[in-house]
Amino acid sequence: MTRTTPAGTPLGDEFHVYDTTLRDGAQREGISYSVTDKLAVARLLDSLGVGFIEGGWPGALPKDTEFFHRAAEGELDLQHAALVAFGSTRRAGATVDEDPQVRALLDSRAPVVTLVAKADRRHIERALRTDVAENCAMVADTVRFLVGAGRRVFVDAEHFFDGYAFDPDTALRVLESAVEAGADVVVLCDTNGGQLPLQLAETVGEVAARTGFRLGIHCQDDTGCAVANSVAAVQAGATHVQCTANGYGERAGNADLFAVVGNLAAKLGMPVLPEGRLEELTRTSHAIAEIANLAPDTHQAYVGQSAFAHKAGLHASAIRVDPELYNHVDPAVVGNDMRVLVTEMAGRASLELKGAELGLDLSSAPDAVTGAVRRVKELEARGWSFEAADASLELLLRREMASVGGADPVEAPFQLESYRVVLDHRSDGEVIAEATVKVHVAGERVIATAEGNGPVNALDAALREALVPHLPWLGSVELADYKVRILTDERGTDAVTRVLVESRDGEDEWTTVGVHANIVEASWLALCDALVHKASREAVPQ
Numbered sequence: 001m002t003r004t005t006p007a008g009t010p011l012g013d014e015f016h017v018y019d020t021t022l023r024d025g026a027q028r029e030g031i032s033y034s035v036t037d038k039l040a041v042a043r044l045l046d047s048l049g050v051g052f053i054e055g056g057w058p059g060a061l062p063k064d065t066e067f068f069h070r071a072a073e074g075e076l077d078l079q080h081a082a083l084v085a086f087g088s089t090r091r092a093g094a095t096v097d098e099d100p101q102v103r104a105l106l107d108s109r110a111p112v113v114t115l116v117a118k119a120d121r122r123h124i125e126r127a128l129r130t131d132v133a134e135n136c137a138m139v140a141d142t143v144r145f146l147v148g149a150g151r152r153v154f155v156d157a158e159h160f161f162d163g164y165a166f167d168p169d170t171a172l173r174v175l176e177s178a179v180e181a182g183a184d185v186v187v188l189c190d191t192n193g194g195q196l197p198l199q200l201a202e203t204v205g206e207v208a209a210r211t212g213f214r215l216g217i218h219c220q221d222d223t224g225c226a227v228a229n230s231v232a233a234v235q236a237g238a239t240h241v242q243c244t245a246n247g248y249g250e251r252a253g254n255a256d257l258f259a260v261v262g263n264l265a266a267k268l269g270m271p272v273l274p275e276g277r278l279e280e281l282t283r284t285s286h287a288i289a290e291i292a293n294l295a296p297d298t299h300q301a302y303v304g305q306s307a308f309a310h311k312a313g314l315h316a317s318a319i320r321v322d323p324e325l326y327n328h329v330d331p332a333v334v335g336n337d338m339r340v341l342v343t344e345m346a347g348r349a350s351l352e353l354k355g356a357e358l359g360l361d362l363s364s365a366p367d368a369v370t371g372a373v374r375r376v377k378e379l380e381a382r383g384w385s386f387e388a389a390d391a392s393l394e395l396l397l398r399r400e401m402a403s404v405g406g407a408d409p410v411e412a413p414f415q416l417e418s419y420r421v422v423l424d425h426r427s428d429g430e431v432i433a434e435a436t437v438k439v440h441v442a443g444e445r446v447i448a449t450a451e452g453n454g455p456v457n458a459l460d461a462a463l464r465e466a467l468v469p470h471l472p473w474l475g476s477v478e479l480a481d482y483k484v485r486i487l488t489d490e491r492g493t494d495a496v497t498r499v500l501v502e503s504r505d506g507e508d509e510w511t512t513v514g515v516h517a518n519i520v521e522a523s524w525l526a527l528c529d530a531l532v533h534k535a536s537r538e539a540v541p542q
């Protein structure tokens with residue numbers, strides 16, 4: 001069965017998802033891929049199922065030359081995508097077969113070449129310092145030469161939209177030169193990213209009607225409209241869409257592959273990825289961010305950690321009835337998850353949904369839910385934050401359930417008698433923290449002292465020293481991360497400290513929170529919650 005767009009255009013090779021993460025994406029400030037990184041990104045994109053992977057500009061960047069060499073020598077076994085080499089047309093006044101840049105495109109052994117060509121007369125005259133006739137000859141000569149050498153050729157018409165508005169005849173002549181010489185697709189580029197969706201779609205529709213050419217779209221994100229522009233262009237007739245993973249790209253970036261594909265597939269019903277690959281969007285996005293050494297954007301459409309995280313109580317209340325009432329698509333479709341956040345904005349429904357997420361059935365404990373809502377709001381007003389501290393929230397919920405007789409009380413596995421922390425600034429400049437804890441555990445009074453590189457580290461070490469001989473299962477718990485935030489009120493006085501402690505034990509990770517005017521006490525509260533959480537897991541094996 002032929003797959004089609006809603007407008008009836010056949011898909012498959014007839015619709016191209018063209019990825020330029022490794023070329024335009026690498027033009028983002030802060031990204032510098034190694035060749036091995038590029039190979040890894042290409043494998044991820046291939047496994048996602050994009051049709052074309054633009055690997056870079058061989059001949060211009062030594063790393064890109066090496067990337068194509070290693071790919072051709074067998075390090076890149078693409079199952080789905082075709083590899084594309086990017087480069088420019090021959091230089092003005094030169095001959096194509098003597099142009100070293102064009103030769104490098106052939107030497108890359110990539111089966112597809114995308115050429116960038118000027119489509120705005122002002123650029124032709126001022127940047128290239130040539131005329132329209134020579135520019136068109138540069139395009140035609142280079143396309144014909146590469147097609148003659150057995151390559152499939154696409155042409156990126158740079159600054160097309162500005163060029164078309166300024167001098168439509170020149171912009172169209174550039175497209176004609178490319179197509180008449182054998183280019184398969186002419187890609188209309190919003191190079192400075194200045195377009196808005198309605199005007200852009202109108203131009204795409206007009207050019208499609210005037211030329212009948214197969215059109216592609218390449219949108220930069222300088223107006224924040226790259227995804228909208230790309231989707232609008234497809235709706236107006238473009239059948240080749242260029243984008244980059246996570247929207248990486250020059251300046252403000254490019255159209256985000258994951259949002260573009262999510263929109264085309266989930267909103268317009270275009271199966272632009274192979275069967276079963278859409279649910280790989282989230283995993284692929286995060287894996288590529290990892291390779292790019294950039295923190296994933298938690299608020300990214302479709303694939304961000306917060307893309308389906310609901311905070312407002314009213315939203316949760318409707319979601320409890322039916323998640324579709326507030327999710328624009330089922331998160332599982334793109335491999336993401338829905339989450340309910342519990343904060344001062346929570347209502348009863350938020351707590352119930354969160355409880356279910358944590359494995360606590362609160363449906364038959366309405367008083368506990370009411371108590372928990374009140375307690376969360378009170379604590380958050382004093383600086384606590386449960387949004388990222390599920391383990392502390394779970395303890396709070398269990399305590400509220402216990403207080404109304406709906407669950408066993410949460411028992412701490414030890415009781416504190418006292419702790420003391422001192423800082424020792426030594427004559428050699430070293431600062432050592434020393435902590436002593438006195439606790440009651442397993443019927444004994446235990447005193448332990450330990451050193452650490454800071455007060456929290458020393459306190460944590462002393463507590464372990466006291467507890468582990470009696471509670472060996474605590475030995476596997478380690479402090480994975482520690483975040484401190486100083487919260488001041490409007491007057492800048494009465495500052496309190498919020499500490500988030502992330503713990504892990506080899507199987508699970510959990511986060512707890514503590515708030516106090518004193519940073520050590522705030523840390524102690526978060527540490528205690530972390531250990532009590534672990535104890536609750538030991539008592540009720542999961």
Ligand SMILES: CC(=O)SCCNC(=O)CCNC(=O)[C@H](O)C(C)(C)COP(=O)(O)OP(=O)(O)OC[C@H]1O[C@@H](n2cnc3c(N)ncnc32)[C@H](O)[C@@H]1OP(=O)(O)O
Nearest residue numbers: 057060061088089090091092116117118127128158191250
């Ligand atoms: C819109 C885009 O993002 S396109 C992708 C842009 N990417 C990059 O530029 C990254 C890789 N670039 C490079 O490594 C270098 O710029 C190179 C190797 C391509 C060229 O380097 P250089 O020869 O030192 O030239 P330089 O970068 O200063 O200027 C570019 C030259 O290409 C010419 N040029 C620009 N666009 C085109 C084009 N479409 N067709 C032919 N020539 C072009 C310019 O007129 C200029 O020529 P000049 O040297 O005679 O003035």
Ligand SMILES: CC(=O)C(=O)O
Nearest residue numbers: 024156158159189191
């Ligand atoms: C080709 C390209 O990257 C652009 O025109 O923006």
